[in-house]
Amino acid sequence: xxxxxxxxxxxxxxxxxxxxxxxxxxxxxxxxxxxxxxxxxxxxxxxxxxxxxxxxxxxxxxxxxxxxxxxxxxxxxxxxxxxxxxxxxxxxxxxxxxxxxxxxxxxxxxxxxxxxxxxxxxxxxxxxxxxxxxxxxxxxxxxxxxxxxxxxxxxxxxxxxxxxxxxxxxxxxxxxxxxxxxxxxxxxxxxxxxxxxxxxxxxxxxxxxxxxxxxxxxxxxxxxxxxxxxxxxxxxxxx
Amino acid sequence: xxxxxxxxxxxxxxxxxxxxxxxxxxxxxxxxxxxxxxxxxxxxxxxxxxxxxxxxxxxxxxxxxxxxxxxxxxxxxxxxxxxxxxxxxxxxxxxxxxxxxxxxxxxxxxxxxxxxxxxxxxxxxxxxxxxxxxxxxxxxxxxxxxxxxxxxxxxxxxxxxxxxxxxxxxxxxxxxxxxxxxxxxxxxxxxxxxxxxxxxxxxxxxxxxxxxxxxxxxxxxxxxxxxxxxxxxxxxxxxxxxxxxxxxxxxxxxxxxxxxxxxxx
Amino acid sequence: xxxxxxxxxxxxxxxxxxxxxxxxxxxxxxxxxxxxxxxxxxxxxxxxxxxxxxxxxxxxxxxxxxxxxxxxxxxxxxxxxxxxxxxx
Numbered sequence: 270x271x272x273x274x275x276x277x278x279x280x281x282x283x284x285x286x287x288x289x290x291x292x293x294x295x296x297x298x299x300x301x302x303x304x305x306x307x308x309x310x311x312x313x314x315x316x317x318x319x320x321x322x323x324x325x326x327x328x329x330x331x332x333x334x335x336x337x338x339x340x341x342x343x344x345x346x347x348x349x350x351x352x353x354x355x356x357x358x359x360x361x362x363x364x365x366x367x368x369x370x371x372x373x374x375x376x377x378x379x380x381x382x383x384x385x386x387x388x389x390x391x392x393x394x395x396x397x398x399x400x401x402x403x404x405x406x407x408x409x410x411x412x413x414x415x416x417x418x419x420x421x422x423x424x425x426x427x428x429x430x431x432x433x434x435x436x437x438x439x440x441x442x443x444x445x446x447x448x449x450x451x452x453x454x455x456x457x458x459x460x461x462x463x464x465x466x467x468x469x470x471x472x473x474x475x476x477x478x479x480x481x482x483x484x485x486x487x488x489x490x491x492x493x494x495x496x497x498x499x500x501x502x503x504x505x506x507x508x
Numbered sequence: 509x510x511x512x513x514x515x516x517x518x519x520x521x522x523x524x525x526x527x528x529x530x531x532x533x534x535x536x537x538x539x540x541x542x543x544x545x546x547x548x549x550x551x552x553x554x555x556x557x558x559x560x561x562x563x564x565x566x567x568x569x570x571x572x573x574x575x576x577x578x579x580x581x582x583x584x585x586x587x588x589x590x591x592x593x594x595x596x597x598x599x600x601x602x603x604x605x606x607x608x609x610x611x612x613x614x615x616x617x618x619x620x621x622x623x624x625x626x627x628x629x630x631x632x633x634x635x636x637x638x639x640x641x642x643x644x645x646x647x648x649x650x651x652x653x654x655x656x657x658x659x660x661x662x663x664x665x666x667x668x669x670x671x672x673x674x675x676x677x678x679x680x681x682x683x684x685x686x687x688x689x690x691x692x693x694x695x696x697x698x699x700x701x702x703x704x705x706x707x708x709x710x711x712x713x714x715x716x717x718x719x720x721x722x723x724x725x726x727x728x729x730x731x732x733x734x735x736x737x738x739x740x741x742x743x744x745x746x747x748x749x750x751x752x753x754x755x756x757x758x759x760x761x762x763x764x765x766x767x768x769x770x771x772x773x
Numbered sequence: 774x775x776x777x778x779x780x781x782x783x784x785x786x787x788x789x790x791x792x793x794x795x796x797x798x799x800x801x802x803x804x805x806x807x808x809x810x811x812x813x814x815x816x817x818x819x820x821x822x823x824x825x826x827x828x829x830x831x832x833x834x835x836x837x838x839x840x841x842x843x844x845x846x847x848x849x850x851x852x853x854x855x856x857x858x859x860x861x
Contacts, residue, residue: 410551412600427562428553428599446565467563477563655792655799662800691787698793702800 273297276456281313282340291327295334302338315344315364318352325355332359400435407431407445427467433457439464442487446470455494464490464501474499509542511622513615514746515644515673519660521631523652524681527717527727529628530558531736532648534728535743537592541623544583544593546614548640549630550605553597559586560724561594570598573610579617588729593622603635608642615643624746633667641668647676648708653683653694662703677708679742684713709742710753711735801838804845812836819849828854 272287332342345356346364353363400418409428418435429445437449439461448470450457455472476499489504533545547555556562567582586592629640651661687693714735720727816836830852
């Protein structure tokens with residue numbers, strides 16, 4: 270099991286250090302970076318370390334290691350105040366980690382008797398296979414389940430469901446229920462030409478459209494998780 | 509608390525089972541009872557829409573019977589009325605996903621926590637219907653005063669008697685007083701005479717019901733509506749109260765009486 | 774004149790009455806599998822048997838089904854014109 274993960278995000282690379290000894294984690298990181306150096310070259314890095322306490326020296330060491338591989342450490346994301354202070358000392362930006370576990374008392378909506386645990390898709394993280402392309406209108410009662418990304422060219426009507434391990438792209442109207450990142454991946458996104466789902470789920474989050482407000486505009490929109498909440502933005506604004 | 513399980517069925521589709529279930533659920537909850545309404549129409553669920561809860565569904569009845577989640581996780585609480593819950597049907601499965609035994613087990617699980625379990629049956633007499641009546645302590649049959657609906661109601665009554673379910677009582681829905689007055693619609697008395705079954709309620713035709721369905725706000729939440737009053741009266745009768753039937757004017761008006769008088773003369 | 778027809782004229786069966794009659798017929802078949810044809814045959818034979826002994830209004834004979842507390846009944850309504858034996 271990899272305790273170092275490297276992900277591409279909108280703002281550059283996100284490097285997450287998991288459990289384990291720092292030295293071995295750094296060795297692993299170095300190995301992964303050198304293996305794919307040209308791919309990451311010139312990028313900015315956000316380093317996510319969770320609760321881990323890191324000293325100024327240790328952060329400096331990581332920064333140097335990244336610099337050797339021609340990527341620049343910009344931000345340190347941590348829950349530990351000491352680590353954030355050390356990072357600031359080196360002139361780096363700091364952030365707290367977004368919550369990754371749902372708090373039982375504050376779910377997306379209070380009306381579920383118990384917290385939502387995604388388990389229906391029977392998928393595990395990292396199992397993203399190939400994307401699936403669906404070229405038809407999904408009608409009530411129809412369901413698409415796929416471990417990877419799903420692209421629907423057509424409408425998803427109310428009563429239809431799309432459940433994907435990865436992202437969901439609807440080239441049409443989305444009226445039904447979709448679940449992106451169904452294995453619990455909060456990084457997944459949903460976008461649609463007209464995003465008006467009955468219910469929208471990403472990872473462990475659930476959102477419903479606001480009540481009593483009929484939509485007037487229908488513009489392409491994208492939904493994603495930010496700081497533990499599902500946010501919907503117009504496609505234009507999100508770029 | 510030992511819940512009474514009541515199945516709402518009809519044989520024919522489109523006569524108002526779902527509307528009746530949603531509104532009786534609301535009415536019983538407003539009378540202070542703990543109520544769960546169960547949609548047993550797997551593959552064609554609609555009770556969620558009637559109650560305006562469709563966008564809150566995460567788990568459904570099939571997830572419960574197949575062990576994907578616990579019963580409590582699948583129950584959706586209605587925010588407008590306290591102690592009213594919905595157990596939604598699965599939309600992406602078919603009737604065979606649940607067996608009559610599953611339904612009995614599921615209802616037994618709920619008996620301790622609720623006063624009433626109302627089951628909205630699918631139309632027809634196939635497995636969906638069998639599932640719906642399997643756990644029933646009482647059956648409410650919904651009909652409209654029309655030939656096909658009454659005929660199907662009769663068939664259902666026969667099946668329920670054969671299964672020794674019941675007692676069954678009748679809800680006559682969508683009665684149009686105007687049409688009855690002019691002799692263009694079966695009267696309540698006609699339907700009762702033909703079906704020979706106890707009457708528990710008469711719901712007058714009301715456009716407000718369509719509006720309420722469109723909005724997902726059961727009419728029983730509106731205390732100034734006649735159809736709503738009719739549902740509240742049924743709820744009270746279910747609790748054992750003696751409530752007189754609404755005066756839905758079936759009596760001829762003065763001119764009509766005059767005409768009849770002359771004709772007989 | 775139509776108003777007068779309406780006031781004094783022969784009453785035509787209302788759609789309610791038609792509905793009730795059709796229902797009773799259809800249910801008779803549904804409940805005990807007696808078809809309208811069989812009902813007609815029954816009616817004809819009843820008329821034949823009874824009219825051997827008493828004079829009846831053949832046009833007025835009605836054979837219907839009703840149901841009282843889950844039991845089906847066959848009801849024959851046979852208007853008499855007067856017993857033959859008595860006239861002689």
